[in-house]
Amino acid sequence: MSGKPDAKQMSKVRIGIVGTGYIGNVHGRIHSRDERAEIAALYDIIPERAERTAKTIGGKVCSSREELMENCDAVLICSPNKTHKEVALHAIAEGKHVFCEKPFSIGIDDANELRDAANAGSGVFQVGHNRRYAPVYATLKELLKEDQPHSAHIKMNRGELKNPVWTGDVNVTGGFLYETTIHLFDMLRFQFGEIEELVAYGSQHEYPELDEFSIIFRFKNGFHCTFASSSDASWHFPFERIEVFCHHRTIMTEEMERLFDSRGMDANFETRSFHMVEKEERWGYVQEDAAFIDSIQKGTQPPVTADDGFRSVELVESVYTAIRSGQRIRF
Ligand SMILES: NC(=O)c1ccc[n+]([C@@H]2O[C@H](COP(=O)([O-])OP(=O)(O)OC[C@H]3O[C@@H](n4cnc5c(N)ncnc54)[C@H](O)[C@@H]3O)[C@@H](O)[C@H]2O)c1
Known part of the structure; x- marks a missing residue:
């Protein structure tokens, strides 16, 4: 990604979290403390988990992934591994910025498909290799x-x-x-x-x-x-x-x-x-979440790209x- 940030990019990034278990809450807490972001939408297949998260960091509890997409600019994919590709393709198709927890996807065919979609997408795509x-x-x-x-x-x-x-x-x-x-x-x-x-x-x-x-x-x-x-x-x-x-x-x-x-x-x-x-x-985690918002607001490439995610797979x-x-x- 390149180019100057426009006014919309400089407004608060509305975060949507898919999967509000352990790591969804870690990222949610961190973004809730970043003044450049706001927790806008939460979706979990077990609704009580999203409701519990909403009580601590806010956000609209959504009853479907479609509803979540309507209420955010950036999607954090924090559901289990096998769901990553499907959720990521959905978010990319909706023009969202995507933070995808590791692994990028499962299997080389899915990784290829997701890499192509991410590289063709309009938003930032970052993979959650936090150790870097x-x-x-x-x-x-x-x-x-x-x-x-x-x-x-x-x-x-x-x-x-x-x-x-x-x-x-x-x-x-x-x-x-x-x-x-x-x-x-x-x-x-x-x-x-x-x-x-x-x-x-x-x-x-x-x-x-x-x-x-x-x-x-x-x-x-x-x-x-x-x-x-x-x-x-x-x-x-x-x-x-x-x-x-x-x-x-x-x-x-x-x-x-x-x-x-x-x-x-x-x-x-x-x-x-x-x-x-x-x-x-x-x-x-704090640094990778800040880097995600940086990339969205500055229009720059994130530190861990879809290509990096693909290479790990x-x-x-x-x-x-x-x-x-x-x-x-x-x-
Ligand atoms: N980078 C890291 O250090 C790190 C640490 C932990 C987990 N992870 C990764 O994050 C992901 C989640 O791990 P976790 O430990 O938080 O698991 P978890 O079981 O604590 O949370 C996963 C949540 O996703 C929900 N979920 C399952 N399928 C869903 C779907 N289709 N749509 C929406 N929600 C769904 C579950 O109900 C659960 O609440 C995994 O891919 C894992 O590998 C990364």
Whole structure:
């Protein structure tokens, strides 16, 4: 998107939320504090949930998605994964700005269709890869500008697929990689560049789907990394970690909480702690919601585009294909 904002764009952005569960309320609370936005419309297939949300942040409780579209300028898609494509296509067809939670969609065909529609649409389309804005990962990116990273060891685990209940239903999530691991698949591209090749192994233990993964990625710039992801590894801290190895330097993150930077030949390291940052900011939600309103009002491209969302889906599908076929995947 480009061009000067017109008067209409500079008026308050009327937000409509589809899906007022956990993350719908997180985004709703944040936008309700932004003077450039107002919570205008809420829709959930369980109306009591939308009514409960309306009591805390306001907004008209709508009895259909059509009614929601009539009452907003921008739609936040916060319903479960399998609904994303249909809701997004509806919002784009109505000329709305769209914030779509991860995953962008499920399956390469749907991702292709949605990417084409989003790129042809008249509004902003942003994907909810919040970790990009988290201070720990923004700091990692800054530090990596000083050095050439050589390799990394990465993990993205989860304690269970029971909460919310649909997270264990592959027909809703598209698979564990879509629900959880995709966060750090997006992070791979954000921190290290484009991927050239991958090999992957997977197995099934706790749930009726592949739930344990070991992957090796090689990037176009020569960087390479190992990546482990388990759906039932307990919530042992840190369930999410990146260790990056550079020339006489290791930088390590622990979830959104801490970053360690050890450089030189001597045993020393610097710690940066983010635990005092309020959670909605520490996890990047405040920054991504502000970026969405910025893009709408300034007419600029959002930081995480439909193309980025598509590339994450492509990575997920490639890992599943690599495991099922036993073949390495080249991009
Ligand atoms: N970026 C993040 O950190 C993050 C965190 C949590 C969830 N998410 C994503 O956000 C989405 C929602 O997750 P959640 O944890 O909030 O789930 P949730 O179960 O707490 O909330 C989902 C809500 O959507 C409603 N819903 C279901 N189908 C609907 C439909 N067709 N139309 C309207 N409403 C519908 C449900 O009734 C529920 O209230 C998922 O795609 C998930 O992957 C992202």
